[in-house]
Amino acid sequence: MSTELTHTCSRCRGYKLDTNYALCPVCDVKWKEIKNPLFLCLCQYGHSRSVCLARVLHSKKQQAIAAGVGTCGEWIAPLCRRADMILILETSFKKHVPGVEQWKVVDFHVGPDRWVNPYNQELNAILKAMVEQKLKL
Ligand SMILES: [Zn+2]
Numbered sequence: 001m002s003t004e005l006t007h008t009c010s011r012c013r014g015y016k017l018d019t020n021y022a023l024c025p026v027c028d029v030k031w032k033e034i035k036n037p038l039f040l041c042l043c044q045y046g047h048s049r050s051v052c053l054a055r056v057l058h059s060k061k062q063q064a065i066a067a068g069v070g071t072c073g074e075w076i077a078p079l080c081r082r083a084d085m086i087l088i089l090e091t092s093f094k095k096h097v098p099g100v101e102q103w104k105v106v107d108f109h110v111g112p113d114r115w116v117n118p119y120n121q122e123l124n125a126i127l128k129a130m131v132e133q134k135l136k137l
Pocket of ligand 1: 009010011012013014015023024025026027028
């Protein structure tokens with residue numbers, strides 16, 4: 001079992017972790033202190049992957065909205081500004097998040113949309129496990 005600290009906190013990038021848990025203890029405490037945090041889930045069109053992730057968060061009594069980087073136009077900036085955490089369904093979508101908001105990004109990479117359905121049970125199981133692992137919800 002390796003104890004090498006190879007993963008960086010996905011929020012502050014300033015803390016090395018020995019697992020791929022997305023947030024360091026410092027950031028974890030900070031966001032859990034936010035009352036009713038708003039999660040913004042970003043995928044390509046806001047039809048399938050981000051909706052599925054928002055549904056998982058809703059099932060855990062969290063406030064979450066789904067949007068697509070290719071469909072929300074200039075609303076991406078105000079949405080990212082308002083969100084407390086930005087969950088991206090593909091690593092490459094980070095470039096669509098304004099620079100000043102990128103510290104809020106947590107990577108929920110599941111690859112290209114091969115489910116095309118926010119109610120897909122396989123996708124739901126993948127994202128439920130990621131939420132539990134990365135956000136400890
Ligand atoms: Zn951190």
